[in-house]
Amino acid sequence: MSLKFWSGMNPRVGLKLADKLMVGNIDNGETEHISIDDLATLIGQAGASGSLRKNGYRWIKGDGNVSLTNYEEGDEIIGVGTLYPGFVIHGYIKATPTATPDDYITLLSSVKL
Incomplete structure (x- = not known):
């Protein structure tokens, strides 16, 4: 059975931090997964280091x-x-x-x- 990404899937109701996201690994091209919590941590680290903001x-x-x-x-x-x-x-x-x-x-x- 073939499933088209998002259009062939049911919508998620009640999103949780442990839910998974599909990502493409930029280093090796592999399809992998992360949790929403992993993404939040990455964004927090990038924000703290200043890479997502400039000059305040x-x-x-x-x-x-x-x-x-x-x-x-x-x-x-x-x-x-x-x-x-x-x-x-x-x-x-x-x-x-x-x-x-x-x-x-x-x-x-x-x-x-």
């Missing part, structure tokens, strides 16, 4: 950008960080990043801490 800001579109070279026009930013010290900002990337944030970020709002 959350990058909405393109979330996970870790260097200016990865930023894209249209990325939305919300947060507190080093680009505008002492301010909570909301804005978006309007151009290719340069040394001066005002040249490539359009602020929609900023609130002094």
Whole structure:
């Protein structure tokens, strides 16, 4: 019996941390499984190390950008960080990043801490 991934399966109701997810191993191409708890741990470690965030800001579109070279026009930013010290900002990337944030970020709002 052949089953098509997701379209030939029943939906999961009552998701649990021990439930399994199918993943493709990037190193060897094998199909393997992990638990949702494993995924949560990985995301937590990546967030703690800074690899999913930049300068204390959350990058909405393109979330996970870790260097200016990865930023894209249209990325939305919300947060507190080093680009505008002492301010909570909301804005978006309007151009290719340069040394001066005002040249490539359009602020929609900023609130002094």
